[in-house]
Amino acid sequence: MRNHSKTFVFVGLILLFSFSFIIPQKEGSNELGAFEYDDFETPEFCKSCHNQFYQQWSQAMMSKAYTHHWDEIEYFKLAVAHSKADPEMADAHKGCNGCHTPMAFLAGDVPPPRPKEERRANEAVSCEVCHLIKGIAGDTAYNHNFIMKPGHTKYSSRKGEKESPDHKIVPIDLHSDTRLCGSCHNEKSPFGVWVKSTQLEWQNGPYSDEGVTCQECHMPDTKMKTAKMGTTYPDARMHLFNGAHDKGKVRGTIEVRIQPDIRETVPGEVVVLTATLFNQKTGHKFPTGSVEDRIVWLHVEAEDEKGNTYHIPVDKKGFEGEQYTIASDDLAYQDMGIPLGIEDFKGIKREDVPMGDRIFRMPFFDPQGRMTIMQWNTASLGVDYRIGPRETKTETYTFNLPYEIEPGKVKITASLYYRLLVKPVGEYLDVPAEEYEKLLVNQHSTEITVYP
Numbered sequence: 302m303r304n305h306s307k308t309f310v311f312v313g314l315i316l317l318f319s320f321s322f323i324i325p326q327k328e329g330s331n332e333l334g335a336f337e338y339d340d341f342e343t344p345e346f347c348k349s350c351h352n353q354f355y356q357q358w359s360q361a362m363m364s365k366a367y368t369h370h371w372d373e374i375e376y377f378k379l380a381v382a383h384s385k386a387d388p389e390m391a392d393a394h395k396g397c398n399g400c401h402t403p404m405a406f407l408a409g410d411v412p413p414p415r416p417k418e419e420r421r422a423n424e425a426v427s428c429e430v431c432h433l434i435k436g437i438a439g440d441t442a443y444n445h446n447f448i449m450k451p452g453h454t455k456y457s458s459r460k461g462e463k464e465s466p467d468h469k470i471v472p473i474d475l476h477s478d479t480r481l482c483g484s485c486h487n488e489k490s491p492f493g494v495w496v497k498s499t500q501l502e503w504q505n506g507p508y509s510d511e512g513v514t515c516q517e518c519h520m521p522d523t524k525m526k527t528a529k530m531g532t533t534y535p536d537a538r539m540h541l542f543n544g545a546h547d548k549g550k551v552r553g554t555i556e557v558r559i560q561p562d563i564r565e566t567v568p569g570e571v572v573v574l575t576a577t578l579f580n581q582k583t584g585h586k587f588p589t590g591s592v593e594d595r596i597v598w599l600h601v602e603a604e605d606e607k608g609n610t611y612h613i614p615v616d617k618k619g620f621e622g623e624q625y626t627i628a629s630d631d632l633a634y635q636d637m638g639i640p641l642g643i644e645d646f647k648g649i650k651r652e653d654v655p656m657g658d659r660i661f662r663m664p665f666f667d668p669q670g671r672m673t674i675m676q677w678n679t680a681s682l683g684v685d686y687r688i689g690p691r692e693t694k695t696e697t698y699t700f701n702l703p704y705e706i707e708p709g710k711v712k713i714t715a716s717l718y719y720r721l722l723v724k725p726v727g728e729y730l731d732v733p734a735e736e737y738e739k740l741l742v743n744q745h746s747t748e749i750t751v752y753p
């Protein structure tokens with residue numbers, strides 16, 4: 302009897318042992334609740350050996366993708382509230398975490414605690430998020446379809462010359478590929494509309510043919526050590542990731558030139574000005590990413606010798622949907638009424654831009670056809686009047702010289718402005734003003750002479 306039970310235990314142990322080999326190890330996943338927070342190291346842990354990269358990353362927006370004020374406002378005031386208000390939108394807020402704080406999503410911690418609770422969701426797009434990605438599910442990268450495999454192995458494009466005392470390194474091509482970025486920088490709304498398509502824009506633009514990847518412009522390489530005790534490489538990839546929140550990156554993105562058709566004229570006559578805008582800097586369209594929020598506009602103004610100014614509105618071109626590309630005092634964003642619990646919400650001003658100025662944007666429409674900033678509630682897109690990579694757009698301005706204009710030199714200036722977020726929305730939702738500050742992208746002036 303005693304012997305029997307011993308054999309039993311023995312056989313049992315053998316079975317258990319072999320099972321642990323038969324049961325496949327998790328090969329990686331991107332599903333809600335697939336892992337736990339403890340499966341991931343903190344960025345502070347990586348910092349001990351990769352301090353420079355840590356310091357760069359910690360001042361980039363991806364380290365703040367969950368804690369940043371406007372993200373918190375839109376997530377809780379609009380997305381989470383929308384999920385509660387409309388049963389058909391019950392899942393709308395979950396996907397946000399898949400890109401903004403993937404660890405929370407993978408840990409099934411949805412919605413995560415508010416940023417002020419200082420929990421692990423605050424780590425946002427951390428070191429581990431990118432360096433545990435081992436593949437993309439499917440051909441097109443979008444909606445956080447990366448395959449994540451937590452553990453001792455870190456994935457990157459370089460097989461380090463030195464071994465790391467902490468982890469294994471498996472080199473994979475994905476980290477020098479734009480699809481890694483595309484898994485979060487392309488997004489399809491629940492209505493099947495591409496509401497974010499930075500990587501797809503890049504794919505269809507001139508830079509993909511030339512092999513100029515996202516990494517080339519957002520992670521420039523230089524000579525440095527990639528780890529404290531590591532090798533000095535001539536082409537170490539810096540983790541700057543500066544984009545639309547870096548004024549210096551945005552400034553000069555578009556070159557602006559303007560010229561008149563005649564140089565000498567008299568009051569009452571007409572001068573036609575042509576403005577040229579050349580996108581020399583971005584690898585995707587400008588603006589890209591959060592297109593529903595961003596606004597770029599060209600303002601043309603004449604100034605006579607007495608300092609009187611005359612605003613010159615853009616000439617219409619007559620394309621479909623053009624009304625969304627010329628500043629007006631229309632109201633929009635009525636769908637915010639749903640999450641905010643306001644019945645028959647009249648909406649707020651579509652933009653705060655001088656009437657008649659040309660706007661370079663692509664409007665997003667809700668299921669009722671009204672303009673929206675809630676990209677998850679986007680059922681269709683309007684005309685895409687953004688400036689593509691290396692694209693040149695021209696605009697004309699017909700200036701009817703007023704009779705009261707002061708004879709002498711008249712200076713005409715074209716100024717291209719940018720805001721991260723349309724101002725009326727920022728003000729209405731109490732977003733800190735820095736998020737809708739007006740930035741001058743570029744400016745150019747020309748001159749005409751007016752005779753009495």
Ligand code: HEC
Nearest residue numbers: 342347350428432455457461462463465467527528531532
């Ligand atoms: C105890 C020190 C140490 C810690 C902690 C550490 N690493 Fe490393 N890591 C290294 C060293 C050393 C290398 C090899 C550098 C070389 O190639 O010269 C390396 C290489 C890498 C590489 C490959 C690229 C390359 O240049 O070889 C990646 C990616 C990486 N580490 C990510 C991480 C992440 C993410 C963390 C935090 C979870 C982390 N490391 C924590 C020491 C460390």
Ligand code: HEC
Nearest residue numbers: 362366372400401481482485515519542543544545546547
């Ligand atoms: C796990 C998802 C994820 C991946 C992978 C990812 N990003 Fe991001 N990225 C984000 C999110 C979310 C934001 C928005 C941050 C915020 O809230 O403003 C962002 C913002 C940015 C910004 C904008 C910064 C700004 O100033 O507005 C740049 C640039 C950027 N990412 C570049 C990259 C590049 C290059 C790659 C590939 C090497 C990449 N990202 C991969 C999620 C990701």
Ligand code: HEC
Nearest residue numbers: 482486500503514515518544545550582583584588589590
């Ligand atoms: C040729 C250089 C270049 C390449 C290639 C490039 N970018 Fe950019 N990117 C820029 C510049 C310049 C800006 C700043 C102007 C702006 O906001 O668009 C920028 C801005 C951004 C922003 C913020 C945009 C916004 O309007 O909020 C994101 C996000 C971004 N890039 C991601 C990417 C990703 C992902 C890729 C690859 C698919 C990529 N970039 C490829 C130059 C580049």
Ligand code: HEC
Nearest residue numbers: 347351354355358427428431458459476477516527537538
């Ligand atoms: C948004 C994704 C992303 C995040 C976040 C990120 N990395 Fe990276 N990292 C990359 C990519 C992509 C590369 C490789 C770029 C290439 O070779 O084109 C890389 C390369 C590296 C390398 C090797 C550098 C080289 O030149 O070979 C190390 C080390 C590294 N990362 C550590 C870190 C650490 C530490 C953090 C957090 C502080 C971090 N990474 C955060 C995407 C990321």
Ligand code: HEC
Nearest residue numbers: 371372375376380396397400444445485486488590591677
């Ligand atoms: C597929 C990945 C993905 C999903 C899903 C996603 N986002 Fe984002 N989000 C991003 C990226 C990438 C950016 C940065 C784009 C840029 O810089 O223009 C961003 C930018 C933002 C911004 C603007 C940040 C800024 O600083 O200007 C807000 C706010 C935001 N997201 C909120 C949300 C909310 C709320 C949801 C869910 C309803 C959501 N996002 C879903 C990837 C995603």
